[in-house]
Structures are given as C-alpha cells and as structure tokens.
Amino acid sequence: RNLVKKYCPKRSPKDEEPRFTSCIAFFNILNELNDYAGQREVVAEEMGHRVYGELMRYSHDLKTERKMHLQEGRKAQQYLDMCWKQMDNSKKKFERECREAEKAQQSYERLDNDTNATKADVEKAKQQLNLRTHMADENKNEYAAQLQNFNGEQHKHYYIVIPQIYKQLQEMDERRTIKLSECYKGFADSERKVIPIISKCLEGMILAAKSVDEHRDSQLVIDCFKSGFEPPGDFPFEDYSQNIYRTISDGTISTPKQEGMRIDTKTTVGKAKGKLWLFGKKPKPQSPPLTPTSLYTSSTPNGSQYPIFSIEPVHYCMSDIKTGKPRIPSFRSLKRGYFCLQGPALEDFSHLPPEQRRKKLQQRIDELNRELQKETDQKDALIKMKDVYEKNPQMGDPSSLQPKLTETMSNMDRLRMEIHKNEAWLSEVEGKVAARSDRRHSSDINHLVTQGRESPEGSYTDDANQEVRGPPQQHAHPNEFDDEFEDDDPLPAIGHCKAIYPFDGHNEGTLAMKEGEILYIIEEDKGDGWTRARRHNGEEGYVPTSYIDVTLEKNSKGA
Secondary structure, three states: OHHHHHHOOOOOOHHHOOOOHHHHHHHHHHHHHHHHHHHHHHHHHHHHHHHHHHHHHHHHHHHHHHHHHHHHHHHHHHHHHHHHHHHHHHHHHHHHHHHHHHHHHHHHHHHHHOOOOOHHHHHHHHHHHHHHHHHHHHHHHHHHHHHHHHHHHHHHHHHHHHHHHHHHHHHHHHHHHHHHHHHHHHHHHHHHHHHHHHHHHHHHHHHHHHOOOHHHHHHHHHHHHOOOOOOOOOOOOOOHHHHOOOOOOOOOOOOOOOHHHOOOHHHHHHHHOOOEEOOEEOOOOOOOOOOOOOOEEEEOOOOOEEEEOOOOOOHHHHHHHOOOOOOOOOHHHHHHHHHHHHOOOOOOOOOOOHHHHHHHHHHHHHHHHHHHHHHHHHHHHHHHHHHHHHHOHHHOOHHHHHHHHHHHHHHHHHHHHHHHHHHHHHHHHHHHHHHHHHHHHHHHHHHHHHHHHOOOOOOOOOOHHHHOOOOOOOOOOHHHHHHHHOOOOOOOOOEEEEEOOOEOOOOOOEOOEOOOOEEEEEEOOOOOOEEEEEOOOOOEEEEEHHHEEEEEOOOOOOO
8 A cells, every 4th residue: 555655646737647558557557456455454454353363362371381381390300300419418428428337347457456455445446336337327228218219209200290291282282283273264264255356456457457558658659749840851962073174065054152052061060069869969960051152042944933941940949959858867757858848938839849839729729718618608697697686686686796797708808819819829830830841842842853854964054043953952931940040059068077986877868977087067957866067078968966076167158
C-alpha cells in the first residue's frame, strides 16, 4: 500500500491526465495492486490473530514449562553431587585414619622390640594403637554407609529422576510440534480464502498489460511534439567553373558571380558547435543574410517572376527551441522538458511551433465555446425566471434579476470577442501551413523543370534573369521569416566552475570532465541537477551540479 500511495498520481487537472496507454495500464495495475494489498492485509490480520498471536502465547507457556523442567533436572544433579561429596569425604577420612593406625602399629612394634624402652612407653604406644584402630573402624563403617547411600541415589538419579524429566520435555516438544502443525494449517486456510480475489486482481493486471498499444503511444508523442516546420531545402549548386575562360557562343552568356550564394561552411559548423539535438551534435546550416544578392528570381514560361530563397526557413524552429534542454534525462521529466522547450507563454501562443500553436488555439476555442454555451444557458434560465416573476409578482421581483442578466450578457460578449480573436489567430496559422504546402509543391515542380532544362555540361539561355541558376527552393514573402536569419552566436559565459570530481559523460548531451578542470558556465542549474558548461575549445554540454564548484560573475562577458 505504501508503494501504491507513493507512485499513484495525485488528482491533477483534466489536461494533465495520462493519455499514453502504457501509463493508463500502469495506473490500472496500481489499482489492482491496491486491491491485492487489501487482500494481503486480510491475510496479515488473520495471521496476526490466529497464527502469530497464538504462537506467541503458546511460546511463552512453553518457555515457562521448559524452565521448570530444567530447574528440576538441575536440582536432581545438585543432590547427586552432594551425595558424592559426602561419600568422597568419608572415603578420604577412612583412608587417613587407616594410615594413622598403621603408623601407631609400627611405633608400638618398634618400642616392644626395643630392650631399652620402658614399660610405660610400650603401654602408651599400645593405647595409641588401640585408639587409632578404633577410629579407623568407625570411619570404615561411615564410608560404607555413605557409599551405599550414594550408589542408591545415583541409581535413582539415572534410572528414575532424569528419565522422568526427559519424558516431560519430550511431551512438551510434541505438544509444540502439534501446535505448529495447527498454525501451518491456519496459515494455509487464510491464504486459501483470498485466492479467488487475488486471482481476479492478477487477471486485471494481465488485461491492463494487454491494453498497451505502442502505435497509439507513438502517435500521441508525434501529435504532442509535432512542430509543423518543414525540413531544410537543398543546398544550391555553386558553379566555380564560371571563372574559367571559355568561348561564349551566340546562345549563351556568362553567368555573373553570385557572392550571396556562398555559405562559409567553417563558420556554419563553428557556430553550430555545441548545439545538441536528439542524435548528438549536428552542424546546423545557417541561412545567409537576406540581401539583394541572396534573393533570386525565377522566371515562369509566361514571363512572370517570383522570389525564391536559397535556404529552407527552418531557422525559426531551431532558434525557438535552442533555449530548451538538448536531452531529457528521464521519463519522469519528459513533461517538464516539454514545457521548458516552449519558453514563456504568450496569449496567441506565438512562441510555439505552428502545429502546436494550432492545437493550443483549437483547444482554447473549444473551451471558450463551452463557457459561452454555459453563459447562454444561464441567460435563457434568467430570462425564463424573469418572465415567471413578471407573471407572478408574489414569487419574486423581476428587477432583481437584471444585474445578473447584464453580467451574463457582458460575459457572453467578452467570450465572443475572445473566440473571434482566437479564430483569427487560428486562421492565420492554418493559412501559413497551407502556404507552406503550396510552396513545397511548387518547389518540387520547379526542381523537376530545372533539371530538365540543364544538360550535363551546363547550358545557358539568352535571358539574363534565367542565367542565374539556383537550387529548387521555396518562394515566400520576406517578412514571413524575418526571425529565421538571426545570428546564432554562442551563449555568453556567466561564470566559471572547477570540477571537484571526474565525470565520464557517456550519455548524449553531457560533457566529460576531469578533476580540477576549469570550465565556463553558460547556463545555470534550473532545478534538475544539471549545469550547462563549455570548454576552452568551444565544446558544450551538461555536467552534474554536485560535481562542480560554481563561481558566477556579476559583470560577465562572452567567452
């Protein structure tokens, strides 16, 4: 339940509800897992009451009984040890008295055989011998009695007392085993009761897993991130052979050199260095400034001319999303990265690509129409209520509804104005998209016509306007793409940092660094734990903020 509570999403607005089938399936699995956890709680309660609680009580009783039996065994052993000590003491005393009696006998025999000994010494030695002999006999009898008593107690201890204690311990352990068997059975019964509900939960999880549609998810991602911009057009052919002296025939004239057509590849790659996209670093072609030399005209068979551009206008798209993060570290931050790409929100959504802008405007128009419908229904209800009040004055005052009716009418006018304004923006976006499609179609036709007119060696017409040969390009009004030709200079450094730890930078969009290396800071950490940095050689990428020591400068200039 803790895992479900942790990963189950909170109540969110309707537009933030999960739409991917994989996410919906995951949330359904979480719900099933929550029910599964409820059944596990039932099992846990049953186990706690019938198994765990009963085992704890019975274990306490067994410990008390076992302690009593072991205490009886210790007492029996202590009594047997006491009998053995008494027997051993009597034995040692008997042994000592026997040795004293032997010494007294030897002393008496020595004095009795000595002719120089007096009769009094002999009598004294005889009396000592009799005394020691008497004491030895008494100790002998006491030792025999203690030995007989010890043998009896030892027999009783090993044949009666100890077997009885072991028998009681055995019976106690057998009762414990029976109790365990009953608890095992109770555990199995508690599990068996919840198996049907758990099976339904697992079936729900399987159905949720089968509901995942990868094609639908892919289409949702495409619809969410589709920009509406067109891929860049073909590069123009730069004819360097025009400087070679050749014979000018009657039907051909020399083509003037077009400086505006030349694109500095080194400058282009240098400017694009460090610019990241999904597949790593990509040199981005830069459009030349819109000058009279870069704007060419192409003639049609009827003699009309129209302007064409040398580069496909996708620079607006690239410059619009260049402030966003080049890669998204995880699926959890996918949504956050998408909003980061959008930049600051504007009322007409002009900061978004055309396709996304069209979708946002359409959503807003639908919401405004729903609100307008609500206000219309409210106005109708107020009018009906006013009519009822006018026919039946006792039910209410009709003039009391006039302020609310005026407010409702004002809201309706405001909503109509908003709808009209958004529909105008939507028509503008849809018109631009249609114009792009027309230009692309006409560009394809011009491309085929141009290829059909030129020979492998390169022929030239008499018309000077037709002499300027350009690639199959699109024509559009210059004001449509003013923002496409802005200078894409590298971001200025706002400080510097020193690497505290080494970082490998294997992932795309990251920058490898060594410990102690000094880097320029060109973008601060936005709360996701990554800082954008640049090396001295111009290589850019993201590094972990916790791996570096950042020093920001107040009046920093470009690197």
